[in-house]
Amino acid sequence: MRFLAITLIAHRPDPGTGVPKPTHARFREVLGNALLAEELGFDGFGVGERHERPFLSSAPTVVLSHIAALTRRIRLFTAVTTLSLLDPVRAYEDYATLDHLSGGRLELIIGKGNGTAQRELFHLTPEDQWDRNAESYAVFRKLWRQDKVTARTRFRPELTDAEVWPRPYQRPVRVWHGSATSAESVELAARYGDPLFSANVTHPIEPYAELIRHYRERWAHHGHDPAALAVGAGTAGVYVARTSQEALATYRPIFESNLAFQKQTGLPVVFETLEDFVARSSALIGSPQQVVDKVHRYHERFGHTVLHLPADASGLPDAAHRASLELFQSAVAPVLRRDIPDPPFAWAPVRPETTGAARA
Numbered sequence: 001m002r003f004l005a006i007t008l009i010a011h012r013p014d015p016g017t018g019v020p021k022p023t024h025a026r027f028r029e030v031l032g033n034a035l036l037a038e039e040l041g042f043d044g045f046g047v048g049e050r051h052e053r054p055f056l057s058s059a060p061t062v063v064l065s066h067i068a069a070l071t072r073r074i075r076l077f078t079a080v081t082t083l084s085l086l087d088p089v090r091a092y093e094d095y096a097t098l099d100h101l102s103g104g105r106l107e108l109i110i111g112k113g114n115g116t117a118q119r120e121l122f123h124l125t126p127e128d129q130w131d132r133n134a135e136s137y138a139v140f141r142k143l144w145r146q147d148k149v150t151a152r153t154r155f156r157p158e159l160t161d162a163e164v165w166p167r168p169y170q171r172p173v174r175v176w177h178g179s180a181t182s183a184e185s186v187e188l189a190a191r192y193g194d195p196l197f198s199a200n201v202t203h204p205i206e207p208y209a210e211l212i213r214h215y216r217e218r219w220a221h222h223g224h225d226p227a228a229l230a231v232g233a234g235t236a237g238v239y240v241a242r243t244s245q246e247a248l249a250t251y252r253p254i255f256e257s258n259l260a261f262q263k264q265t266g267l268p269v270v271f272e273t274l275e276d277f278v279a280r281s282s283a284l285i286g287s288p289q290q291v292v293d294k295v296h297r298y299h300e301r302f303g304h305t306v307l308h309l310p311a312d313a314s315g316l317p318d319a320a321h322r323a324s325l326e327l328f329q330s331a332v333a334p335v336l337r338r339d340i341p342d343p344p345f346a347w348a349p350v351r352p353e354t355t356g357a358a359r360a
Helices: 023-040 060-070 088-101 116-121 129-145 183-192 205-221 244-265 274-280 288-302 318-339
Strands: 002-007 044-047 075-078 106-110 149-151 159-162 174-179 196-198 231-233 238-240 284-286 306-310
Touching: 002 023, 002 075, 023 044, 023 060, 023 318, 044 060, 060 075, 060 088, 088 106, 088 129, 129 149, 129 183, 174 183, 183 196, 183 205, 196 205, 205 231, 205 288, 231 288, 238 244, 238 318, 244 274, 244 284, 274 284, 284 288, 288 318, 306 318
Parallel strands: 002 044, 002 306, 044 075, 075 106, 106 174, 174 196, 196 231, 231 306, 238 284
Antiparallel strands: 149 159
16 A cells, blocks of 8 residues: 655644744645655655635645655655646646656646636636546646647647647656546546546545445446556545544544634534544544554445545644654554555656657
């Protein structure tokens, strides 16, 4: 099994002080978390893309390029790239450049990812957002694989023998499809034979397990090799301590702060108590053995081979956050790496091809 640390760069008031950090300090915190993830042996670090309050992650390529310059080993993920909002040509140029700068460490997780505010900001409608997402990905995929691209499009000017630079480092880059509960994302992933990344954050396990089951069915329908299928899954929160009592006591004010924020902003409340949150959500809060057992329970339903954890302290003191991640890497990750296989593809950076020949 492989492990990612992911941030959406939320910019909310500190649960303890009620005051948000300065914006520049929040970005510096993200850089520090990326360095910590590499130091502790995480396999990847991801940055989301959001164009609405309370997130600062509107320019993931910029943030990931800075992280690429500071790190050497860790793979760099987007989580997610909202292709329905982007011109696929411009997105290709940005991400191909980032892939070169990182030495082939880039992976994309794409998705619709549109809240109402950012959908209105980019003049999308609920009716056309899925068509835009599918069209943008079709063009983006061609650009990464073909030296000259012709594409008949609805939502941007058509392309005729278009050449776009730079040509890619990885041929091709790996693209995951991020999905919460949308069959459209699952269908797109299965059609192209791409891996799926389940959000697995907001709800109990059932809707996510059903969507992954549907993905497997559609994967087989499109004739892909079952052995090549890969699934990743998210985590609603993490705090690993020596005992469950310590973990609950430390995490309780974090949960209560998040609950108050949900109620204040009108977000739906799914888990009313910390105990229910720990029992029925994907959150990994408890002793190392409890966390191992919970990941195994989810793996039985999902069959996932990649797991992402929140990269941010999210109100925990920095020392407690680091101690939790250290304990995860020393007492949890080795067991899960032994028990659960890796995804069915190479994880190390892919060397560029020596010729410019197009790839199918």
